[in-house]
Amino acid sequence: MTDKDIIARRVARELKDGDRVNLGIGLPTLVAKFLPPSLRVHFHSENGIFGMSPLPGEGFEDRNLTDAGGRPVGALPGACAFDSAFSFGVIRGGHLDVTVLGGLEVDEQGRLANWMVPGKMVPGMGGAMDLVTGARRVIVAMTHRSPSGAKIVRQRSLPITSIRRVDLVVTELAVIRPTAEGLVLTEIAEGVSVEQVLAATDARLIIDPTLQYG
Amino acid sequence: MMRKAVPVREAAARVVPGAVVMIGGFMGVGSPHRLIDELVRQRIGELTLICNDTARPGFGVGKLIDAGLARKVIASHIGTNPRTQALMLDGTIEVELVPQGTLAERVRAGGFGLGGILTPTGVGTLVAEGKRSIEVDGRTYLLETALKADVALVAARRADYHGNLEYALTARNFNPLMAMAAATTIAEAEDIVAVGMIPPDVVVTPGVLVHILVGREPRT
Numbered sequence: 505m506t507d508k509d510i511i512a513r514r515v516a517r518e519l520k521d522g523d524r525v526n527l528g529i530g531l532p533t534l535v536a537k538f539l540p541p542s543l544r545v546h547f548h549s550e551n552g553i554f555g556m557s558p559l560p561g562e563g564f565e566d567r568n569l570t571d572a573g574g575r576p577v578g579a580l581p582g583a584c585a586f587d588s589a590f591s592f593g594v595i596r597g598g599h600l601d602v603t604v605l606g607g608l609e610v611d612e613q614g615r616l617a618n619w620m621v622p623g624k625m626v627p628g629m630g631g632a633m634d635l636v637t638g639a640r641r642v643i644v645a646m647t648h649r650s651p652s653g654a655k656i657v658r659q660r661s662l663p664i665t666s667i668r669r670v671d672l673v674v675t676e677l678a679v680i681r682p683t684a685e686g687l688v689l690t691e692i693a694e695g696v697s698v699e700q701v702l703a704a705t706d707a708r709l710i711i712d713p714t715l716q717y718g
Numbered sequence: 719m720m721r722k723a724v725p726v727r728e729a730a731a732r733v734v735p736g737a738v739v740m741i742g743g744f745m746g747v748g749s750p751h752r753l754i755d756e757l758v759r760q761r762i763g764e765l766t767l768i769c770n771d772t773a774r775p776g777f778g779v780g781k782l783i784d785a786g787l788a789r790k791v792i793a794s795h796i797g798t799n800p801r802t803q804a805l806m807l808d809g810t811i812e813v814e815l816v817p818q819g820t821l822a823e824r825v826r827a828g829g830f831g832l833g834g835i836l837t838p839t840g841v842g843t844l845v846a847e848g849k850r851s852i853e854v855d856g857r858t859y860l861l862e863t864a865l866k867a868d869v870a871l872v873a874a875r876r877a878d879y880h881g882n883l884e885y886a887l888t889a890r891n892f893n894p895l896m897a898m899a900a901a902t903t904i905a906e907a908e909d910i911v912a913v914g915m916i917p918p919d920v921v922v923t924p925g926v927l928v929h930i931l932v933g934r935e936p937r938t
Contacts, residue, residue: 516936550818551744551888568875568889574773574798587894587922588744588770589826592819596839607799626806627797628814629845630771634921637839667842713786 507647507676510693513538514718515645515674516605519545523601524594526550526635529573532604533643548600550631552591555583572631595631596638603639605632607646609660612707614669614682616644617662629665636666648675654706656680656687677701679716684688686710694718722881722925723933729904730756732930733765733869736789740825740870740896741769745798746778748889750873750906752932754781763787768867769824770818770892772799783811792865794818817845818861822895827864829898834863870900874923877907878914881928882921890922897923906932 505513509573512534519525519539526548528535539545547556550572557578565576594600619629636642649655656673665674673680678701679691689709692701696718702709719770730753757765758781760905764860767788773780782788783802790812796802805811816824823835836859840846850861871874872893875886885893905928 505892551747551889551891553888566887568886570888572744574747579887585885585890587885588818588822588891589895591741591891592822596819596837623807625797626803626813628771628793628795628815629817630795630797631818633817633843633845634839637841638819663844665843672833 508534510676511645511647511674514679514693515643515663517597518643518672519543519602522546524548524554524599526595526603526639527598528603528605528632528635529571530606532606533571535604535645548591548594549577550588550591550635552586552588553579553583553674554594555580557703575677577606591629592634594633598638598640600635600639602641602643603635604643604645605635607644607695608655608707609662610644610656610670610673610682611660612658612686614687615664615667616642616670617660622663632665636670637668641672642668642670644673646673646675648677648704654704657706658708680709688712689715691716692718721932723879723910726752726756726906727760729753729906729930729932730760732902732904733757733761736764737868738766738768738866740867740892740895740900741767741779742872742891742896743778743871744770744888744891745775746773747782748790748885748891748893749773749778750871750872750904750932751778752770752906752935753871753904754778757782757787758785763789764789766790766792768792768865770821771795772802774798774803782793782915783850783902791816792816792821794821801816805887822873822892824862824865825892825899828866829895832864834861836860837862841903865899867896867900868902870896870903872897872903872905872923874905874907876909876911876916877905877932878911878916878930880913881925881931882906883907883923883925883928884916884920885922897927902929903927904930904932910934911922
């Protein structure tokens with residue numbers, strides 16, 4: 505199993521029956537494939553749909569039905585479509601239970617940076633600023649480190665996406681819960697040691713007394 | 719009543735060089751592709767584009783970027799079009815990045831007679847620079863001003879000959895909002911049907927608010 509799959513599988517366990525969920529582009533999209541079939545989750549996409557099925561049935565692709573990355577998706581019975589103002593009303597208005605987003609950096613205050621690297625990569629924030637600000641629960645799904653170094657850091661080098669503290673950070677090594685006191689290491693992945701997680705992290709981690717071993 | 723449906727070349731010619739143009743669509747889904755092609759063919763440039771994204775090179779709004787017709791872009795995301803990013807970084811195109819929900823609301827405000835909207839999105843980030851913060855019941859919001867355009871180019875699944883528009887799935891996105899926010903609204907549709915075929919409850923954009931309808935593609 506790849507690191508991304510490990511992360512996606514762990515995030516999937518955070519979703520509950522009936523949740524209204526928005527999955528960001530990239531890694532977060534993989535979460536859908538690890539949901540047990542018995543669990544009914546209502547997928548929202550910021551381009552204007554509730555009831556999206558992230559995996560389209562073969563032969564059912566419609567050029568007017570895509571996810572926010574522009575990839576063809578399906579729509580489940582009961583799905584509905586709406587315009588962009590309504591779609592972000594869903595997000596900001598507290599009607600979205602969970603959003604899962606990728607990340608470039610998370611700091612000790614639990615603040616996420618995921619929309620630009622000044623002077624190098626400026627994709628734009630798309631819906632990310634609204635999602636982090638408005639969703640009831642924000643889960644960051646990202647690899648623990650990038651090729652250039654730590655992503656969970658004492659001090660961010662990149663501009664934040666929102667001043668809101670995210671609720672959970674899931675990596676291939678660990679699960680970390682940002683709190684007012686700091687970043688709490690709540691769980692480590694199978695075959696990983698606490699020392700490994702600490703070595704891969706550039707921020708102070710508070711080790712949960714009830715730390716779970718994957 | 720004046721005939722609303724005109725050939726695409728006439729419709730696109732209503733966009734003058736230097737105009738502020740809203741273009742519907744999300745990654746090219748629900749974009750007015752025939753109008754975009756015609757802007758490129760007629761080389762109508764120096765445009766300020768207001769659109770969610772610039773799709774990708776060779777597709778949707780990306781064709782206008784390829785052709786060098788944009789002077790400024792106001793969008794939420796340009797990450798899927800490396801050309802827009804390169805032109806922004808070397809200063810050829812001015813890009814104003816706006817959070818997507820804020821962009822939708824600014825366009826809506828423009829079309830609905832509001833001066834702007836208050837949103838918590840962007841507070842304490844780079845987006846807040848130079849903007850007024852307003853506190854309401856203990857929570858801080860940014861004042862984001864309305865956006866209007868000279869022309870809105872929108873796409874629909876079906877139109878009738880009054881210009882009533884019905885949209886398809888995620889191709890709706892910014893189209894109904896933009897249709898309200900410009901001095902001139904030009905719509906193209908995948909299909910044009912007889913008046914009465916689209917029931918009143920299904921109409922999303924009222925035909926009386928659409929100024930020009932792109933006629934059917936001539937049979938070849």
